[in-house]
Amino acid sequence: MAIATHDSRIVGKERFVRATPVAELPAPVAMTGVIGWVRASLFAGPLNTILTVLTVLLLIWLVPPIIDFLFVHAVWTGADREACLPTAEHPEVGACWAFVRDRFSYFIYGSYPIPERWRVDIFFAMLAVGIFWLLWLEAPRHDLGALYFFVVVPIVSYILLTGWPLIGLRAVDTSLWGGVLVTIVVSWVGIVFSLPIGILLALGRRSNMPAVKLFSVIFIEFVRGVPLITVLFMASVMLPLFVPDAYSPDKLLRALIGIAMFASAYMAEVVRAGLQAIPKGQYEGAMAVGLGYWQMMYLIVLPQALKITIPNIVNTYIGLFKDTTLVVIVGIFDFLRTVEVSRIDPKWAAPTTSATGYVFAAIFYFIFCYGMSRYAKSVEARLGKADRR
Amino acid sequence: MSIAQEGGPPKVALIYDPKVRSIAYQVVLVAIILFLAYSAVRNAADNLARAKIASGFGFWNQTAGFDISQTLIEYSAQGGTYGRAFWVGLLNTLLVAAIGIVLATIVGFMVGIARLSRNWLIGRLAGGYVELIRNVPLLLQLLFWYNAVLKALPDLRDSWTVFGNVYLNNRGFFAPYPIFGEGIGLVAAAFVLGVAGAIAFRIWARRRQERTGEQAPVGLVALALIVGLPLIAFFIAGMPATLEYPEKGRFNIRGGLEILPEFVALLIGLVLYTGAFIAEVVRAGIMAVSKGQTEAAGALGLRAGQTLKLVVIPQAMRVIIPPLTNQYLNLTKNSSLAVFVGYPDLVQIFTGTVLNQTGQAVEVVMITMAVYLTISLVTSMAMNWYNARIALVER
Known part of the structure; x- marks a missing residue:
């Protein structure tokens, strides 16, 4: 460009050279837009093309049968197994959704007495309010929310669910509880107890007191080193031996203790990672202004440590939520167990009942876990944005 | 004061x-x-x-009196003791864990790399697999594979057959199995020799390459030594092996190699589940390698495959190893879910049947926990050693 202007000045009158740059030509059609995208991301080179073709073939092989099973050949209404048996008119029977519809309330409440089920509904509603309050980052008064979620809801729902004859609530034995109710109760107890105990254990592991440190390390490493099943076995068969006969805990309580222990140990390691990420200056600064140990932790260190740990805490909760399925081993009817019992029920035994039940259960767990993981991702992104500023 | x-x-x-x-x-x-x-x-x-329950470990040598469907060591209901049953269960746990770890690593690395592929379709497919598997409980997946897939296979009469002597039905997978005769020791010795030779050759080749820059065909030579040498020994020894074929009767299949559907369901479930987690570990590890490394490798003229193998993966391994160890331990611990599909692992045999028969909860649960703790500690120690070996040496 510089040369061009220079030239034009020399020639003087004959200004035939452009002084302004020509507009850029658009990239070739084959490199942009849909065609370009397809070329770059599906057919870049022979190997990629082969892979794409193979993947498409795989999808053609997999997807239509799944859609056929779930929707096209599915049975939506019916009173019992007859509806889901293959007949001459319908030789191919897909998912037996009639079975899920029929057993739906059993999946949710288990054997909880039907006239008392409104109590469970209130429990779910209270929980939903608490979760929404705490998870919505712009919500007002998170301190009140925490108080509500960690203190009010446990007490109220304990009274509500087990019953209190004095105020007119019929007592409901925990052996009648089941389905989603038990899954939610178990995972929520794990969540409520694992965070405080986990924080204490994490602080203990970083403590200067040798006895406290030793205890924390042994507890954490012991529980993390064994499978959850053995912890549940321990809670279920050993715990009743360790307490006097009169105080023998009921089955649900045993499982809850096992789950809480297990979740606390994992939570402790997550919190410890957060504590380690806090620069030493924060501790020293807190001590320099004269704060005691608990003031330092409560006011300075934990708020920062927990904030950066939120994604990992949520991920631990996802694991915990999936692990609640194992409480079956101690004879508790959680959601998966109710599906398991229903699918072998003679009333609904048909070729596709099992698969339908499992697909339904998978959708239930997927929605909860995927929701939690999306939340963790969004918090992570938000925190990342705050740090980049 | x-x-x-x-x-x-x-x-x-x-x-x-x-x-x-x-x-x-x-x-x-x-x-x-x-x-x-x-x-x-x-x-x-x-x-x-x-409750009149005995305590102590006296039950260890008592006759067990129950059968186990898969035994790697000799065991019978009459002759076997509780102690023997413990070892059977432990070996079954280790078997499924070992095979599971190998397969899950393969699945995990393939999916993890596929998820980073520039091919949109493959990336999405891998992503969908990871999200779907990671967000559904393992127990549900195991039950699905066992009850909805393997139990839905045709029964014995309508078994699927390949080549007339490989059967697949809802009782398991049956295939010919080699019976070794005399002289198989020679083949085994040749195999050991081959492996040792391959390792020695690799060390020599690397030294020579560092000295002179010349490359040696390590892969081909190793293949020849490890496969070829035992093969030659096999023919020299006069082919001391015959195949035992499974024979299909009216009610069961006898002989040959039998793989239980319980084992297959557990293995598929564990491999797919852990594979999805390993895929995430691998993806994170590869993404932790800075882009400049890939670009520099490209500038040096390395092809995509070489870049991955020589530049990216070795660096990513530093990030990958610690969480990968965790996944291996998780797989081993999750193999205790065998109890839900009836595969006779340590928990099913020992914490299940033995505990029920003896009632000695404290001893039985303690022994089981001690086994898993030992496995965890040994694995962490081995991995810490490996980790220290490959860690970045900083000035």
């Missing part, structure tokens, strides 16, 4: 002295733990005495 003396530290009341406080806290903690332990032991002794 008096005012602090010059030079000495200020005196404070004993209850404000951090040292005294810390000792007091620890004494209280130890006292509480000791009290809990003491009352637990006393209650346990009471309860056991009332």
